[in-house]
Amino acid sequence: MKGTLVDLQLSGRVAVVTGASKGIGLAVARTLAAEGAHVVAASRTRTADLPAEVVHVPVDLMDPQAPAHVIATAAERFGGVDILVNNAGGPPPGVTLPRFGFLTPGDDDWRAMFEFNLYSAVRAMRAAVPLMLERGGGSIVNVSSGGARQPAPMNVDYNAAKAALNSVGKAVSEEYGPRGIRVNTVSPGPTLTAWWTKEGGAAAVLAEMTGGDAGTVIKQAAPEMMRLATGRLVEPQEIADAVALLASPRSGSTTGADFVIDGGFLKEL
Structure with missing residues (x-):
């Protein structure tokens, strides 16, 4: 039985988690499910590690239609969407990082990196926001990277895509905060x-x-x-714990924030 001091008030809420088959996304899906949320997990394949009660939607988020399909599936299955965790990101399918030097990635590399790390999240938010408005609000958590705030001649395209995601999240938080939708960012370090x-x-x-x-x-x-x-x-569960808190109504006054969980990677104030 949960005490009032630790109950995140997520029971019965509908949560969509992208990139949920492994790593941070898997830890987030498990944590939200353990807190009683109805979790819809998006990834190319379902892994045995996903809890049985989690609904899996097999999609390739490089497909421009995939994010809207995932959101629609959640709405059809559970009647709406309360929480969106844009976790999918990192190397696009078939790409290995780190990649060194500004001249290394070409146009196709840049396009793929932005498709996976920025556009998929933008499309998911675009599909989720109207449904959240219908329910009086919701919570969006974008999983970014410390690299977005620490430019370096390594993974230049990835860091740029995550910096753009940070900017979009802040803008959406400003626009929809008055209507009950909170948008926050979690920036992991090397995990x-x-x-x-x-x-x-x-x-x-x-x-x-x-x-x-x-x-x-x-x-x-x-x-x-x-x-x-x-x-x-960093351990994936350490990221998932922060995501769950931000998704919770108990973070009702937190929006437009960036939670850095990076083992001390970022040094600036």
Whole structure:
């Protein structure tokens, strides 16, 4: 039985989570489901790790029609949408990051990066906002990146797409805050997900550059390289906990904010 001090008041609310098959998205879907929300999870494939009660919508979010389809599915199944978590992002399908140097990505690379990390979220918000207005409000949480605020000659296109997402989220929060829709951003630092751990992923790329091994990169080299004050990568659940709080009515006066959960990656005030 939940006490009033910890109840996030999410029971019965309808939540859409994109990129929910693994990593941060999976942790968010699990957390919202555990809090009693009706969760609709969007990803290309369903993994066995998703709770049975979560409704999965198999989509490729590179498809311009996919976000609206996911939102429509949630509305058909549960009568509306209260929460949207735009988590899908990172390397587009078939792309490996990190990618070094401004001249490395070409036009097609830039287009794919913005399609996945910006346009899919814009389309999901465009579909969700009218449904939220019908219900008197809602909460949108966009999962961005510390890289949006820390430009560097690595993943230039990715960081630019996330910076654009931050800007859009702030604008939507200003427009729809008076009508009950809160829009917030969560900016993770380097997080222990498949981006890092998969075969050929970021840890393997950096290991090849440094002459080490992927395990050492994850545990030591990457935290040192990125000057993480905690000395370790962020855990997906740490991001999910912040998302759940922002989705909750208990964050009713929080909108247009950017919650940084990055192990001390960003150093500026």
